[in-house]
Amino acid sequence: MAQVVKGSFPVEKFVKVQTPFYYYDVDLLNQTLDLVKKESSANNVEVHYAVKANANPKVLSIIASKGFGADCVSGNEVKAAVEAGFPASKIVFAGVGKTDPEINLALEYNIFCFNAESIPELEVINELAAAKGKVANIELRVNPNVDAHTHHYITTGLNENKFGFNMDDLESVVKMIAGMKNLKLIGLHFHIGSQITDLSSFENLCVRVNDLQEKFESWGVKLENINIGGGLGINYEHPNHMPIADFESYFRLFAKHLKLRAGQTMHCEPGRSLVAQCGSLITKVTYVKKGKEKQFAIVDAGMTDLIRPALYDAYHRIENISSDADEEKYDVVGPICESSDVFDKEILLNGTKRGDYLAIRSAGAYGEIMASGYNLRRLPQGYLSTEF
Ligand code: LLP
Secondary structure, three states, rough: OOOOOOOOHHHHHHOOOOOOOOEEEEHHHHHHHHHHHHHHHHHEEEEEEHHHHHHOOHHHHHHHHHOEEEEOOHHHHHHHHHHHHHOOOOOOOOOOOOOOHHHHHHHHHHEEEEEOHHHHHHHHHHHHHOOOOOOOOEEEEEEEOOOOOOOOHEEOOOOOOOOEEEHHHHHHHHHHOOOOEEEEEEEEEEEEEEOOOHHHHHHHHHHHHHHHHHHHHHHHOOOEEOOOOEEOOOOOOOOOOOOOOHHHHHHHHHHHOOOOOOOEEEEEEOOOHHOOOEEEEEEEEEEEEEEEOEEEEEEEEEOOOOOOOHHHHOOOOEOOOOOOOOEEEEEEEEOOOOOOOOEEEEEEEEOOOOOOOEEEEOOOOOHHHHHHOOOOOOOOOEEEEEHO
């Protein structure tokens, strides 16, 4: 019999819910969050969970219960974060295209700060804050032109990307803000990309931030906060061996290389690294179809439930959690009428038959939240392990 290390799932209890669904391992989520809490507190770092990675209300409220802040990119995310129990005073709001209603909502909640990305946005926030008689805290999102060495769709910190202010424009922006009565500049914000596994990219970011800090000092501007964004990657190949990202090295790197000034606080915005490994997409095999040279496991989940393989060619480990039979090769495909609706090709799975459950692993981040209703499919539901 093949010896395959697989995740542990209460498969016999899965009959009570409809597949496909997202399964969130609460123990692993808690262990991950507790480690992040410990390491961030030890290094005096404020953590804002990037809600975009997973906004399932049950997951959000677990994260909120640990005392983290939230990083939001839409008015609805700000609302969801507040409803899940994140204090508004720990919410940061980023995004290149914040609309007036979204800005107004955030002003009403008195969120911690707006991570602003352009001059016209600053003008609008100033105007809307003035109308409410408020002063909005602003961090300038700076495009540091640091290569994150990750997929080109999720690299954000290069000059060619749409995000943030260009470093050359900062001096004039700072002067402009000084004349805006309803804005208070409280810091700088950076984010170089996502799924970063080469930590030296973060070291390069620190070098860039340190240089910029000197410039701000020469302009006589004091910054209270340095927000270095998110981006820490996870191990998609080995979710069972590496269930928790290397947060110790991550925080140690910043403690060593980021030169904070007296009274300054470092902030960060991890998304994926907090929630990816605790989540699996559970799907049932509808048919096993034998082709001439291949066999297909046709499952009831599709790219509408987890789009990462189709969109980014992303790898997710797949396990047959119903079978211990000898391994065979399969293409695991969904039912959607698109040829990109393939989870993986030519992979080894324990001998698979109709009705078996497959777990598509490391899907807790950018999984459920990116689901769509294409082909009029029902959106996948998310369940905590404690619900079984
Ligand atoms: N902060 C900002 C400003 C961001 O743009 C992002 C992610 C984060 C924080 C969180 O980054 P994380 O720690 O999760 O890497 N859908 C893609 C990922 C898009 C990430 C967008 N920004 C995927 O499935 O890989």
